[in-house]
Amino acid sequence: MRVPSADLFDPRTIMDSDYSPGGPDAPGSDPDFAFAFNDSNFSDRVLRIEIIPDLPETKSDGDPCTSIADWVRNRKRRREDIKKENAAEVIGQSEEQIINCNMPDTEDGVAYENQDEEPMAMIEESPTDPDGNLNQLGEDVDNGNDSSWNMDCSTVLRVKTLHISSPILAAKSPFFYKLFSNGMRESEQRHVTLRIHASEEAALMDLLNFMYSHTLSTTTPTALLDVLMAADKFEVASCMRYCSRLLRNLPMTCESALLYLDLPSTVLMAEAVQPLTDAAKQFLAAQYKDINKFQEEVLNLPLAGIEAVLSSDDLQVASEDAVYDFVLKWARTHYPRLEDRREILATRLGRLIRFPFMTCRKLKKVLSCNDFDPELASKVVLEALFFKGEAPYRQRVLAAEEANSTYRRFVERAYKYRPVKVVEFEIPRQHSFHCFGLFLGMQEKGSVSFAVDYEFAARSKPTEEYVSKYKGNYTFTGGKASLVQHRPQTGALYRASLPANLSGMEASIVRLRSRRLWNVGANFSNFQIPSRTRTMPHVKRLAIVYQDLGNWSDHYYSVPGYSMVTSVVGFMIFNASNASARSLKRISLDTRGRSIVIHFPDLTFPESMNSGAKCVAFSEHGTFHLSEMNQFNVCYSQDQGHFSIVVPMERKGQGNTKQRLFYLWIIGFMLGLGGLALVGYFGLVSKKLLKTQKIQVMERQSDEDLVLETVWVGRSKMPAATVTRTQPTIENGGFP
Incomplete structure (x- = not known):
């Protein structure tokens, strides 16, 4: 207003x-x-x-x-x-x-x-x-x-x-x-x-x-x-x-982008032109992101162009050491005089080198580099060492403070080879994974060739002992260590070497032409892909990665109400047209309605369970699909994924019923024994009563025949005769 x-x-x-x-x-x-x-x-x-x-x-x-x-x-x-x-x-x-x-x-x-x-x-x-x-x-x-x-x-x-x-x-x-x-x-x-x-x-x-x-x-x-x-x-x-x-x-081109950055300073400083210069810098940074691939072109860039490229966080370099070496090479090419080179490194290019992410070995070389002013070299090296000594949370704070600045010294680039990091958590976490890679390198140049034995060991706590994770032997042939020591052949199945902590798993890979997949299909490992199968989208070459999770199957997959009787096997399809690519894009298959056959040769279980066995297919989203197993040890699918055979688990209600029946049998047996004891007891009582009744009948009959007087002897009533009919005969010698 x-x-x-x-x-x-x-x-x-x-x-x-x-x-x-x-x-x-x-x-x-x-x-x-x-x-x-x-x-x-x-x-x-x-x-x-x-x-x-x-x-x-x-x-x-x-x-x-x-x-x-x-x-x-x-x-x-x-x-x-x-x-x-x-x-x-x-x-x-x-x-x-x-x-x-x-x-x-x-x-x-x-x-x-x-x-x-x-x-x-x-x-x-x-x-x-x-x-x-x-x-x-x-x-x-x-x-x-x-x-x-x-x-x-x-x-x-x-x-x-x-x-x-x-x-x-x-x-x-x-x-x-x-x-x-x-x-x-x-x-x-x-x-x-x-x-x-x-x-x-x-x-x-x-x-x-x-x-x-x-x-x-x-x-x-x-x-x-x-x-x-x-x-x-x-x-x-x-x-x-x-x-x-x-x-x-x-449309932006390298020529026009460099022109926009080379406008007079009065024009470049105008706020209205800033969006144009920013777009030019972003174009150059994206165009020459991989400076090793376009090394000659980047070396020929003017000062404004090299500044735009080196300002990017997405620069694809092995490490910041490579950026340092490249800057020195560019400065020596464009500024042969030492005084001019020192000035341009101190005022323009030195700010674009992120010294805190350089290795200590390279920082030591900075101190002795004649291209840098000694005072400036000492300053940047000390600053880098102080940053390395900070706690991780302090490093993150320093990086956040420079998030919107032009010179981002404390912001890490997208390096190909990253140093091993220590990961700290504010609170304990039950599941957390942090992956990193370790690489072997060699400094000597030329045709030097030698073999080394290597071993990678790690420990989770400072007080624990180191545990060996991976060991082997590698032959250096002069230059970089390569992950693949020979050129892989198309159509040959290669088994991958997995680390020790994944023992029990198996992985293999085969590289095919799309034309071969269309003509004869692919019959490798446990899978048989039919002919007339094509990739979606179409690629010239594809890579099939086969997996057998082994004893890790239950760790990654489960089916409620069923138990797996085989290990989980699977395969995935990737675009392998560019063999030198570091990341492969996943693609899908079109079998034109025909089924992919999956064999489980090691399947063994009782015949009584054969009727309940089912095939299960696991998708990459975590869902699963059950289907009938029409043929023993064989399942079918229409696309890639992971597969297994499951059988129904014994229900909890059935076990309880058996247990209840067992207790009922015990109770019935005890009750039967008790019943028998009661029957025996009542039988004895009845017998005694019958005997008593019989005695009473006999007494009644005796009373009717002869009436005798009775006398009480103790508590018993006994008959007694007052007159005896016979006299007893006393034997001689009985008394003196």
């Missing part, structure tokens, strides 16, 4: 409006004054454009640039010619001489690097001097008017006259605003004279037309660059943004 008391043509207000979301870049945001362009009815001033010849060997409108390369050569030639002329003028000019239009600023000892791009002087003329007499120039110089500086005194080829509206131009350009409102006498004049080179005529006309209509008729890269340069000279920020956006939408 604008302050009501603000000046309508205040440059700060103008620039704020240009950078607002509703600025000229947004279609329909500003009114279109195209109808007023060069129309006297809507104009308050007359602009006389005096066109002077270009510098020698500079192309004009009659011979326009047809390519980016022509544009670059043209600009560089003009820049070099102006520097030569400026140097000659400075030498031959006396102190009393009036300042020439092309004279450099000698106080700083250097000429302005873009003298050919500065706007020519604009002087105000009185209506009484319609012929454009330049007598006013001398008066302006004597009066110290800045508008006479940079005036070229060459012959005028032709003059163009335009009717202009000062409010429209001043609203779009702080340059015109200051020209029309500087308070001098010239600001009140009606006629304004502008001198330009012939090669700038088309760009200036397009720029003036844009200030009225907010559009450009030109679409070629060279013409847009000319308009961009003109917009920078006359401070038309909205046109700079518009040109930058059009250039970004054009």
Whole structure:
């Protein structure tokens, strides 16, 4: 929102409006004054454009640039010619001489690097001097008017006259605003004279037309660059943004990207051009991501190009040591003098080397490297060592602080070979995996060949002993250690060597042509892929990786309610057209409705379980599919994956039923024994009762035959006879 008391043509207000979301870049945001362009009815001033010849060997409108390369050569030639002329003028000019239009600023000892791009002087003329007499120039110089500086005194080829509206131009350009409102006498004049080179005529006309209509008729890269340069000279920020956006939408090439980064510093520093330069840097970084593959091209890049490549985090290099060696090679190629090389390494390229991620052996070499200033070398090495000594969380903090900076010293690149890391967790975690690779390397160069025995051992805690994980023998033949010691043959099955901690697993690989798969199929390992099978998408060569998880099957796969009676086997298909690729893309198969046969030769289980056996297929998403096993030891599939044979597990309810029956039998047996005991007891009691009843009957009968008196003897009632019928006979000798 604008302050009501603000000046309508205040440059700060103008620039704020240009950078607002509703600025000229947004279609329909500003009114279109195209109808007023060069129309006297809507104009308050007359602009006389005096066109002077270009510098020698500079192309004009009659011979326009047809390519980016022509544009670059043209600009560089003009820049070099102006520097030569400026140097000659400075030498031959006396102190009393009036300042020439092309004279450099000698106080700083250097000429302005873009003298050919500065706007020519604009002087105000009185209506009484319609012929454009330049007598006013001398008066302006004597009066110290800045508008006479940079005036070229060459012959005028032709003059163009335009009717202009000062409010429209001043609203779009702080340059015109200051020209029309500087308070001098010239600001009140009606006629304004502008001198330009012939090669700038088309760009200036397009720029003036844009200030009225907010559009450009030109679409070629060279013409847009000319308009961009003109917009920078006359401070038309909205046109700079518009040109930058059009250039970004054009197809980017290495040539155009380098050109955008080699624009004059005044243009590069403009905020409106930053998106264009950022896009150019990203293009170069992506194009030359693998500097080893494009080593010659990258070595020929200019300084701006090599800076864009080395600033990338995605640089594909073995380690930061390789970046350091490459920077030294580039600097020695482009800057043979030691003083120049030291300066460029200290001010530009040294910041792009991420010393904290270099090895200690290479850091030691930095200290003794003559290409670096000793003080700078000591500083960067100490900084790298301090970073290496920090705790991992502190290293992450330092990297986060530089996430949005230009020079990301503490941010790790995507190295091919990474150092072994120590992983720390804030809290204990049940399952966590961190993988890393260990490689063998050799420093000697030439045809040296020797064999080494190696062993990799690790320990999980400092107090524990090292456990050997992998050992073997390797023969170095001079150069890098290769993972494959011979060229693999197409159609041959190779068994992979797995580490000791995966003992029990088996893996093998075979490389085939797609034509062979179509003609005869593939019959390797436990799988038989039918003929007339094709890959989706089509590739020239494919690799089939076979796996047998062995005793690890239950660790990775399970089927609820079933138990696996075989190990899990599987196969996967990859695109192997590029044998040197470090990562292979997975592809699928189209069997045209025919089945892939999977054999399980080691399957053994009781015949009683044969009816319940099923084939199971595991997908890569973790799901599984059960199917009937129509043939013993054989399963079928339509695509790649992992497979096994399962049988139903014994249900928990069945075991409980048997257990209950066992207890019931025991209880029944005990109850039976108890019943038998009761029957025996009741039998004895019944027998005794019957005997008692029989005695009672006998007593009753005896009572009925003879009545005897009874006497009680103790507690027993016994019959007794009061008269005896017979007398006992006492034997002799019984008594004395």
